Each structure stands twice: as C-alpha cells, then as structure tokens.
Amino acid sequence: MAEKIIVIDEGTTSTRTMLFAADGTPLGSAQREFRQHYPAPGLVEHDAAEIWTATLACTRAMIDKAGGADRVAAIGITNQRETVVFWDRATGEPLAPAIVWQDRRTAADCAALKAAGHEPMVQAKSGLLLDPYFSGSKMGWALKNWPQLRDAGDRLAVGTIESYLVYRLTGGVHVTDATNASRTLLMAIDGAHGWDEGLCDLLGVPGTLLPEITGCTTTVGTTVPDLFGRAIPICGMAGDQQAATIGQACLASGQTKATFGTGAFILSASGPARPHSANRLLATVLVQEGDARSYALEGSVFVAGSLIQWLRDGLGLLASAGESEGLARSAADNGGVYLVPALSGLGAPHWRPDALAALSGLSFASGKAHVARAALEAQAYQAHDLKSAFAADGVDWADLRIDGGMAANDWMAQDLADMLDLTVERPDFVESTALGAAMLAATGAGLYPHLADAAAAMRGRTTRFTPALDAQKREARLTGWRSALAKVLS
Numbered sequence: 001m002a003e004k005i006i007v008i009d010e011g012t013t014s015t016r017t018m019l020f021a022a023d024g025t026p027l028g029s030a031q032r033e034f035r036q037h038y039p040a041p042g043l044v045e046h047d048a049a050e051i052w053t054a055t056l057a058c059t060r061a062m063i064d065k066a067g068g069a070d071r072v073a074a075i076g077i078t079n080q081r082e083t084v085v086f087w088d089r090a091t092g093e094p095l096a097p098a099i100v101w102q103d104r105r106t107a108a109d110c111a112a113l114k115a116a117g118h119e120p121m122v123q124a125k126s127g128l129l130l131d132p133y134f135s136g137s138k139m140g141w142a143l144k145n146w147p148q149l150r151d152a153g154d155r156l157a158v159g160t161i162e163s164y165l166v167y168r169l170t171g172g173v174h175v176t177d178a179t180n181a182s183r184t185l186l187m188a189i190d191g192a193h194g195w196d197e198g199l200c201d202l203l204g205v206p207g208t209l210l211p212e213i214t215g216c217t218t219t220v221g222t223t224v225p226d227l228f229g230r231a232i233p234i235c236g237m238a239g240d241q242q243a244a245t246i247g248q249a250c251l252a253s254g255q256t257k258a259t260f261g262t263g264a265f266i267l268s269a270s271g272p273a274r275p276h277s278a279n280r281l282l283a284t285v286l287v288q289e290g291d292a293r294s295y296a297l298e299g300s301v302f303v304a305g306s307l308i309q310w311l312r313d314g315l316g317l318l319a320s321a322g323e324s325e326g327l328a329r330s331a332a333d334n335g336g337v338y339l340v341p342a343l344s345g346l347g348a349p350h351w352r353p354d355a356l357a358a359l360s361g362l363s364f365a366s367g368k369a370h371v372a373r374a375a376l377e378a379q380a381y382q383a384h385d386l387k388s389a390f391a392a393d394g395v396d397w398a399d400l401r402i403d404g405g406m407a408a409n410d411w412m413a414q415d416l417a418d419m420l421d422l423t424v425e426r427p428d429f430v431e432s433t434a435l436g437a438a439m440l441a442a443t444g445a446g447l448y449p450h451l452a453d454a455a456a457a458m459r460g461r462t463t464r465f466t467p468a469l470d471a472q473k474r475e476a477r478l479t480g481w482r483s484a485l486a487k488v489l490s
Contacts, residue, residue: 002073003447004066006232007437008055010079010161011240012036012100012262013309015051017058018431019065020438022073022447024458026429030061037097042104044344045097048085051161052092052168060228069230075169075223076236076441078243078433079161080262081183082135086142086149089157092168096146098161099138102262102302102344106137107353118202125188125196127274127283131351133300135160136185140204158209160184162237169234170221176211177218177237178288187213189285189295190274215288216242217444217451235444240433241265242286245296247436248401248427249455251287256390256397258416259433260406263347264304264379266386267296268395279389280349289443289451297395299348299386303341303357305406307375310343317368325411327372334477336361338484339374341382349389352489360484376412380419381481387420399423401462403432410465418469419477428461435459 004027005020016031032054037045059075066072082101087094099105110130113119119130128134139158143149149156157167160183163176181187181195186205188196195207214220216238222231238246241259245267248257256268267286275283275297286296305321312318318327338360345353359371387397399422407413407430417424429435439454448454 002071004071005074005076005438005441006059006062006066006072007076007078007434007441008059008165009240009434009437010051010055010077010165012080012102015054015058016434017055017062018434018438019062020435022442024435024438024460026431028062028065030058032058042107044100044103046083046100048087048094048098048164051098052165055165056227063228069228069232072232073447074236074441074445075232075234076437077162077165077234078238078240078437079165079180081160081180081239081241082133082138083161084135084138084142085159085161085164087157087164087167088152089155089172095148095152095156096142099142101133103138104132104345104353106132106141109137109141110353113202122185122199122202125199126185127182127189128185129280129282129351132353133302133347134183134185136199136203136205143204156209158205159211163211166220166234169223169227171224173221174211175214175220177214177216178285178293179216179239179242180237181213182285183239186210189283193291215290216440217289219444233445236437236441238287238437238440241267241298242284242296243436243440244403244433245269245286245436246439246451246455247432247434247459248403249459250401251294251452251455254395254398255401256399257401257403257432258383259404260304260379260402261404262304262306264301264382266299266383268390268397270295270297270395275393277393279392280351281389281393282348287451297390297393299389301382301386302344302347304379305404307341307343307378308406311372311375317371324372324376325409327369328376328411331369331373334373334377335366335370336363336480337366337370337374338480339371339378340484340488341375341378342488346488348386350489355488358484358488360487361480376409377415377477379406379412380415381478383416384419384478397422399425401425401427403427403430405430413465414468417465417467419474421467421474423467424465425462426465427459428463
C-alpha cells in the first residue's frame with residue numbers, strides 16, 4: 001500500500017530527501033552537500049547538474065528505505081526560493097550556472113529601476129521590493145549577458161529550483177507553484193493567476209520562457225518510471241519559507257514562524273486578504289489550494305546560519321557549528337562586542353544590498369567566545385528589528401515558532417525569547433520545511449481532505465522558551481546594537 005511521503009528539500013548548501021509516514025513521523029533522511037561558487041565578490045552560483053545528481057541519489061536512497069516506489073503515495077518538493085536555473089528543454093541539461101538568491105550582481109540594475117520611479121508599481125503588483133534578492137532581475141541580467149541563453153532560442157527554459165527538478169523528474173513538465181512564483185517580481189500576487197506582462201517587460205523576461213503557475217497541492221505530473229521503478233505523483237510544492245510556515249501549522253491570521261537556516265525568514269499568516277506593508281516588509285503567497293490563495297507578511301534576513309559557517313570555514317574560529325553554543329555560554333556577557341552580519345548586504349527592514357558586515361567593540365579583553373556570542377546575539381537583534389516593523393504594519397507577534405538547523409541551539413532560542421520578550425516555541429522535530437512539504441503532498445495525494453487537517457495531524461511536540469531577562473539589560477543590549485547598526489547604515 002502506498003502510504004509514505006517522499007520530500008525533496010533543496011537547500012542553499014545541500015540537497016536532502018526525507019521519508020515521512022502519513023502521520024508526519026520522520027522515517028529517514030539522505031543528504032548531500034553541493035559546492036558554492038563565488039566567481040567574484042557579490043556573485044553566488046550553483047551547478048544545477050550537480051544538484052540534480054545529488055537529488056536523484058538521495059531520493060533513490062529514501063525510496064529504498066520506504067521499501068520501494070510502490071510504498072510511496074506522493075513526492076513533495078520544497079526549495080531555496082529565488083535561485084534561478086536556465087536549461088535546455090530538449091535535454092534538461094543546464095545551459096548556464098544557477099544564480100543563487102544571495103547573489104547581488106543586479107544591485108545596480110535594481111537601483112536604476114528605483115531611481116526611475118518603478119518601485120511603487122512593482123510593490124503594488126508583486127508585494128515585493130526592487131532588490132537583487134528576487135528572481136526576476138537575475139533572469140533579465142542573464143538573458144542580456146550570457147550569449148548561450150540567447151543562442152538557445154526556443155530550447156531555453158527558465159525557472160526556480162523546484163521548476164527545474166519537476167522538469168527533470170517528469171521528463172518535461174514545466175511548472176512552478178504560486179509560492180515560488182510570488183518571489184520572482186514577475187507575478188501579480190492578487191487578481192490574475194498568471195505572469196504579469198508589465199513586470200516581465202520591465203525586467204526583460206519573456207513570459208514564453210517561464211513555467212505555468214499551479215497550486216501547492218496540485219498533482220503536476222508523475223516521475224519518469226525508469227527513475228524509481230514506478231511513476232510516482234508529484235503533488236506538493238512550496239518555497240522553503242512557506243513550507244516551514246505550513247509545517248509549523250501557522251495557517252491562521254497572525255500566527256508567526258521564524259526559520260533560522262542559511263538566512264532567517266519570518267512569516268506571519270494573513271489569511272485570504274493580501275497584506276500591505278508601509279515598513280518595507282514583503283507580501284507573499286503563503287499557500288494556494290486549488291485556486292484559493294492565502295497570504296503572509298514576510299521579513300527576510302540574508303545571513304543567519306551562514307554566519308556561523310563563515311566563522312567556521314572562513315575565519316577558522318570554530319571547529320564545528322555546534323561549538324558556538326558552548327562558547328556563547330562561556331562568556332558572562334558580550335563584552336561590548338557586536339557583529340552586524342551584512343555579508344550579503346542587509347535585508348528587511350533596511351534593504352541595503354551595498355551594506356558591509358562589521359565587527360565592533362573589540363579590545364584585548366575580547367576572545368573568540370565574545371565573537372561567537374555576538375554572532376548568535378545578532379540573530380535576536382535582527383529579529384527584534386523585524387518585530388518592530390511587523391508591529392508598525394499592525395501585526396504584533398503574540399509568540400514565535402522557530403525552526404531550521406540553527407534553531408537547535410538552545411542558547412540562541414533562549415536569547416530570542418529574552419530579547420523579543422515573548423515565548424518562543426520550537427518543535428522537537430526542527431525540520432519544519434520538509435514537514436510542511438510532506439503536509440502539502442499528503443493533502444495532494446488525498447491522505448487528508450484539507451491542508452489544515454494535515455497540519456493538525458502531522459505536527460509533533462514542542463519545547464517552549466520563556467523570557468528571563470530584565471528590561472534594563474535588554475534595552476542596554478539593544479542600544480549597543482543600534483549604535484553598531486547605525487555605523488553600517490551610514
């Protein structure tokens with residue numbers, strides 16, 4: 001009997017496939033890291049062929065774990081959202097490097113469009129701001145600058161990671177789901193359900209290159225039988241941050257989650273009404289079931305777990321990412337050290353792609369424990385900045401549900417509770433992104449009648465962290481952060 005769910009979870013630094021039971025119990029996981037390419041400062045690329053090879057290997061391992069393809073009811077896919085792939089429709093092979101969401105090569109293009117006065121129209125239609133973070137400007141840049149894409153003519157297909165994977169898995173179905181489409185700058189998020197001609201023209205992206213936009217629980221196709229021994233339906237797709245919000249069962253208006261992975265992304269559900277921000281937050285599609293869309297307000301921070309990875313791999317200050325928690329606990333306080341992690345610019349609510357990271361307050365009394373603690377403290381400070389912006393837009397958090405690999409750090413989870421002055425709730429199974437994709441796939445496969453039913457049945461137990469820092473100490477730390485941030489923004 002086909003009762004298990006396979007989830008392909010395409011992150012920024014690794015590919016993972018997970019196996020779930022119908023009740024949300026995780027049954028297995030296979031993971032492979034892939035290379036990050038930095039051809040020049042501000043440029044970040046992936047090899048989509050390497051991602052495909054890793055995906056195929058991990059998925060086959062989990063199908064074997066399930067007992068064969070006959071035991072798998074559906075495949076769900078969740079992915080790094082704004083990363084763009086360019087491939088050949090005939091062969092499925094990439095025609096150029098994938099441009100990663102962290103890439104800043106279109107900063108000057110976005111600045112020029114802002115200066116020309118286009119941002120209010122772009123925000124009104126797409127819910128987004130003109131920033132190189134989003135897919136559309138990356139697509140337009142590549143079409144202008146990479147001759148092999150122009151030379152491909154009608155053979156060229158363009159899409160985000162999940163779109164590319166579906167194409168390869170099905171042997172030619174070119175689709176994207178509404179959550180990923182809403183991150184491109186090319187889709188009007190309310191009203192018509194297709195690509196917006198005016199936005200496509202503005203960014204120089206012909207709509208003929210783009211995939212069809214579908215719902216998140218729609219059966220978009222089946223896998224090529226030879227890949228896994230049987231055709232398996234693909235019927236659950238969402239961008240990673242929307243999937244994590246679903247995995248945390250944040251479906252009702254006002255429920256809020258924060259995922260601390262490579263970056264940090266906070267989404268607050270807003271129901272069927274599209275939100276509008278006056279504080280440089282983003283409106284995005286949370287989920288689409290059939291033709292019905294629900295929305296979320298989002299704040300995006302570009303650097304979170306990648307900061308710890310940089311301390312480990314780039315500076316050699318840490319032997320492992322897990323060492324950061326012990327170092328933070330070993331310091332009585334931050335010693336006046338603040339780290340503003342603008343290694344890829346600053347995201348919400350500042351949106352400064354030109355900003356550079358800064359480590360301040362150092363003295364001979366400072367040690368690597370203070371630097372590690374400053375890196376973890378920066379997550380709470382950035383979350384506090386976003387909480388203020390959400391509140392100014394009329395969405396004040398009652399509590400916060402956290403997930404992602406970095407959320408496993410108990411010291412950081414408690415620091416979030418202390419600095420935000422609210423209860424922080426963490427699921428015992430912190431991989432909410434994969435779980436949310438499993439909920440979507442289970443709904444699409446008919447194992448649950450509605451997504452809300454899947455979320456209620458499949459979400460597991462949680463741990464709560466409550467505030468334990470007095471207001472005076474909290475304000476003193478925030479004052480230090482504001483001073484360090486002001487130097488970066490000046």
